[in-house]
Amino acid sequence: MNGSGVLFICILELVCPLAAGAVFAGLSGLGDAIRRKSGLVFALLFSWVGGQILLWAAFQLLAVPCVLTGRTFEQLRRLSVPVLGAVCVAGAAVGLFRVRRQFSASGADPRPLPGDAEAPSKADAKTVLLWCIFGTLLLFQLVMAVLFTYTDGDDAFYVAVATITPENDPLYLSNPYTGGSTGIWMRYGLAPFPLWIRLLADLSGIVPVTVAHVTLPVALIGMAYAVYALLAAQLLGARREKLPLYLIFTEILVLFGNYSIYSPENFLLARSRQGKAALASLLLPFTFYLLLLLLKRVREKQPIGADLAFLLPLTALAACLCTTLGALLVCMMLGLTAILLLLCERSLRALPLLLLSCVPGGAFALLYLLTK
Amino acid sequence: MWSELLSLLRQYEGTGLIFLLYLLALAYLLITEKEKEKRILLVYLPLAVLILFLNPLTGKLLSRFGETEIAYRMLWILPVTPSLCYAIIRITSPLKGLKQAATLAGFGLLFVLSGSLIYRSPYFHRAQNLYHVPPAVVEIQKMVYYPGREVMVAFPMELVPFVRQYTSTIWMPYGREVMMADFAGEAEVFSQIMNAETVDTELLARYADRFGCHYVVLPETKPMTEKLTDYDYEFFGRVPGYVLYRSLTADFFDPYNLP
Numbered sequence: 173m174n175g176s177g178v179l180f181i182c183i184l185e186l187v188c189p190l191a192a193g194a195v196f197a198g199l200s201g202l203g204d205a206i207r208r209k210s211g212l213v214f215a216l217l218f219s220w221v222g223g224q225i226l227l228w229a230a231f232q233l234l235a236v237p238c239v240l241t242g243r244t245f246e247q248l249r250r251l252s253v254p255v256l257g258a259v260c261v262a263g264a265a266v267g268l269f270r271v272r273r274q275f276s277a278s279g280a281d282p283r284p285l286p287g288d289a290e291a292p293s294k295a296d297a298k299t300v301l302l303w304c305i306f307g308t309l310l311l312f313q314l315v316m317a318v319l320f321t322y323t324d325g326d327d328a329f330y331v332a333v334a335t336i337t338p339e340n341d342p343l344y345l346s347n348p349y350t351g352g353s354t355g356i357w358m359r360y361g362l363a364p365f366p367l368w369i370r371l372l373a374d375l376s377g378i379v380p381v382t383v384a385h386v387t388l389p390v391a392l393i394g395m396a397y398a399v400y401a402l403l404a405a406q407l408l409g410a411r412r413e414k415l416p417l418y419l420i421f422t423e424i425l426v427l428f429g430n431y432s433i434y435s436p437e438n439f440l441l442a443r444s445r446q447g448k449a450a451l452a453s454l455l456l457p458f459t460f461y462l463l464l465l466l467l468k469r470v471r472e473k474q475p476i477g478a479d480l481a482f483l484l485p486l487t488a489l490a491a492c493l494c495t496t497l498g499a500l501l502v503c504m505m506l507g508l509t510a511i512l513l514l515l516c517e518r519s520l521r522a523l524p525l526l527l528l529s530c531v532p533g534g535a536f537a538l539l540y541l542l543t544k
Numbered sequence: 545m546w547s548e549l550l551s552l553l554r555q556y557e558g559t560g561l562i563f564l565l566y567l568l569a570l571a572y573l574l575i576t577e578k579e580k581e582k583r584i585l586l587v588y589l590p591l592a593v594l595i596l597f598l599n600p601l602t603g604k605l606l607s608r609f610g611e612t613e614i615a616y617r618m619l620w621i622l623p624v625t626p627s628l629c630y631a632i633i634r635i636t637s638p639l640k641g642l643k644q645a646a647t648l649a650g651f652g653l654l655f656v657l658s659g660s661l662i663y664r665s666p667y668f669h670r671a672q673n674l675y676h677v678p679p680a681v682v683e684i685q686k687m688v689y690y691p692g693r694e695v696m697v698a699f700p701m702e703l704v705p706f707v708r709q710y711t712s713t714i715w716m717p718y719g720r721e722v723m724m725a726d727f728a729g730e731a732e733v734f735s736q737i738m739n740a741e742t743v744d745t746e747l748l749a750r751y752a753d754r755f756g757c758h759y760v761v762l763p764e765t766k767p768m769t770e771k772l773t774d775y776d777y778e779f780f781g782r783v784p785g786y787v788l789y790r791s792l793t794a795d796f797f798d799p800y801n802l803p
Contacts, residue, residue, distance in 0.1 A: 173674055316663060318671075319670060319671060320663065320668055320669065320670055320671060321668070321669060321670075321671040321676035322665070322667050322668050323667045323669070323705075324667065325705055325720055325723070327705065327709055328704070328705035328706075328708070328709065328719065328720035329720070331709040332708040332709050335708060335709055335710065335711065335712055336708055336712035338712070347719075348708060348719075349708065349716075349719025349720055349721045350708075350715060350716045350717070350718065350719040350721075350731075351694060351696075351708070351712075351714070351715030351716065352715060379675065381675045381676065381677065381709050381710050382674050382675055382676075384709075385671075385675065385676035386674060386676065400625075400626070403626055404626070404629070404630075407582065407626065407630045408630075408633060411633060411637055414633045414637065417633065417648070418629045418630070418632075418633050419629075421628070421629040421632055421633075421651070421652065421655070422625055422626075422629050424652055424655045424656065424659075425562070425624075425625045425628060425629070425655055425659065426625070426662075427659075427661060427662060427663075428655055428656055428658075428659030428660060428661055428662070429562075429659060429662055430659065430660040430661060430662040430664065430665050431557075431558035431559045431560075431561065431562050431658065431659045431660050432555065432556055432557060432558025432559070433558075434555060434556045434558075434616050434619075435556070435558065435562075435624075436620050436624075436625075437625065437662075438662060441662045442662060442665070442667070442668070448617070451620070452617070452620045456620050456621060457623070457626070460585060460623055460626070463585055464581055464582070464585055467580070467581030467584060467585065468581050470581075471580055471581055497614060497617055501617065501618065501620065501621060504593075504596075504618070504621065505589070505621055508589055508592050508593065508596075509584065509585070509589060511592075512584045512588050512589060512592065513584065516580060516583075516584055516588065517580060517584075
C-alpha cells in the first residue's frame with residue numbers, strides 16, 4: 173500500500189460518499205447550518221453516510237444485472253465508474269446549489285437539520301473532556317482495526333470473491349474456495365458486496381485483501397459511529413449536551429460486545445469487511461434513524477421531505493448489496509413501522525412512502541426467493 | 545421449530561446479561577417514554593420483532609427457504625445499544641454531581657462486567673502484514689508463482705481459509721467448504737489425509753496425484769509414515785513452520801520453464 177493508494181482510497185471512502193451525499197445535506201438544510209454555525213458536523217455526517225448508501229444502491233442496480241446476464245468484472249467496472257462518478261458529481265452539484273440558496277436566504281427561518289435540536293450554546297470543560305474520551309476510544313478502535321485481525325472462516329468466501337473474481341470471465345462463476353469454474357452462486361450473486369470491495373481495490377491500486385481487512389473496516393467503523401451520533405442527537409433532543417456521554421456508553425457496549433458472536437457490535441469490530449456487518453451495524457441503525465426522523469415529521473405535521481423519500485428506498489436497496497437477507501430485514505422494519513404508525517397515530521401520511529420504500533428491496537428479496 | 549428459534553435467541557444473547565439489561569431498559573422506556581415516535585420505535589417495534597421472531601409460523605416460513613440458522617439476524621433490528629444508552633441518559637439526567645457520576649460509573653462497570661472485551665476473543669490476534677493473512681501464505685505464493693498460470697497446491701487446513709483471500713494464482717484441491725456439514729466427497733477425504741495426526745504418505749501422494757497437485761505444503765513438525773520424497777515429490781523449499789514439496793509428475797503446462 174503506497175502513498176497514492178492511501179490517497180485514492182481516502183477519496184473513494186471519504187470524499188466520494190461525501191460528494192454524492194451532499195444532495196441529502198442540501199435537501200436537509202446544510203446551508204442553514206453554515207449560516208447559523210450549528211449542526212454542521214451532523215450535516216456532514218449525514219452526507220457521508222447518505223452518500224455511501226446512495227453509491228451502494230447505485231452499484232447494486234448495476235452489479236446484479238451484470239451477474240445475471242453473465243457479464244465480466246471488466247464490463248461491470250467500465251459501467252460503474254462513469255455512473256458512480258456521475259452520481260458523485262450530480263450529488264455534489266445539486267447539494268451545493270441548494271446549500272448556496274439556503275445560505276443566501278438569510279431572512280428565512282432555519283430548518284431543523286437531521287440530528288439538530290437545540291444545540292448547547294457553549295461546550296464546558298466537562299463536555300470537552302467527554303468528547304476527548306470518545307475520540308480516544310474511537311481512535312483506539314480504528315488503530316486496532318489496522319493492527320489486529322480477526323480470523324473468521326466466512327472470509328474464505330467473501331474476501332476471496334473480491335480477490336479471485338477474474339477480469340474477463342462471467343461474475344460469480346469462479347469457485348472462491350478452491351478455484352476453477354462452478355455453477356453461478358446465485359445466493360451470493362444477488363448481494364455482491366465483495367464486488368464493491370474489488371472495485372475499490374481496482375480504483376485505488378490497493379490489493380483487495382488489504383482493502384477488505386484494513387481500509388474498509390476503518391471507514392465502516394467510522395461510519396457506524398456517525399450513524400450512532402446522528403441517532404443519538406435525535407433521541408436526546410433537548411438533552412444534547414449528553415451526546416458525548418451517550419456515545420462513550422455506545423463505545424463501551426461495542427467494545428464489550430463479545431458476549432455473543434452474533435451481536436451487531438461483534439460484527440462491527442470483528443467482521444467489518446463482510447456485508448452482514450455493514451447491514452447490522454450501519455444500515456439497520458441508519459434505517460432506525462430515518463424512521464425516527466420520519467415519525468417526528470409526521471407527528472409535527474411537517475413535510476416528509478425529499479431526503480427521506482429518497483433515502484428510505486435507497487437504504488433498502490443498499491441492504492440488498494450487503495446480504496440477501498438485508499432487504500427482508502429493512503422491509504420488515506419499514507412494514508412493522510407502517511403498521512405501528514397506523515395503530516398508534518392513526519396516520520396514513522407516511523404509509524405510501526413506507527410501502528413504496530419496500531418495493532426495490534422487496535423485488536430483490538423476491539428474486540432471491542424465486543431463484544433459490 | 546420453536547425450540548430451534550429459542551436456541552437461536554439464546555445464542556444471540558450469549559451470556560444473556562446485556563440482553564437482560566436491554567429488556568429492563570425496554571420495560572423502563574415502556575413506562576416512562578412519552579414521545580410517540582420514540583415509543584413506537586424503541587418499545588413497540590422491538591416487541592413486535594420479538595413476537596414475530598418467536599412465532600412458530602416465522603420458523604416454518606424460514607425453514608421452508610432453508611434460512612433457519614440465520615434467523616437470529618432478525619434480532620439485529622432490536623436497537624439494543626441505542627436503547628440502553630438512551631435509558632441510561634434518561635435515568636441519570638435528573639441526578640446531580642457526585643450521585644450522577646457514581647450512577648454513570650456504575651452503569652459503565654455493569655456493561656463492562658456483563659460483556660466481554662472483543663479484543664480478548666481468541667480469534668483476535670496481531671496482524672503480521674497489511675494483508676492480514678499468515679506470512680507463510682505470502683511466502684509460499686511467491687515461491688510457487690508461475691506467470692500466467694494457476695498452480696494446484698495442497699495446504700494444511702490452518703492456512704486454507706487465507707490462501708485465496710490473498711491470491712487468485714493458487715488453486716487448491718479442497719477449500720474451507722470441506723469443513724461444512726453438508727460437504728462430502730473426495731476433497732474431504734484428501735483434507736482428512738493432509739490433516740491427520742500422522743500423515744499416511746502413500747495415501748497423500750496418491751490423492752495429491754489424483755487432484756493434480758503441483759505442490760504440497762506440510763507443517764514442518766508433521767509426523768509422516770514415510771518421506772514424501774520417496775513418492776515422486778521433491779523437496780522444494782521451506783518457509784517458517786512449513787515445508788514445500790514439488791511434484792515430479794504433475795503437468796506444469798511448460799515443463800521447460802519451471803519456476
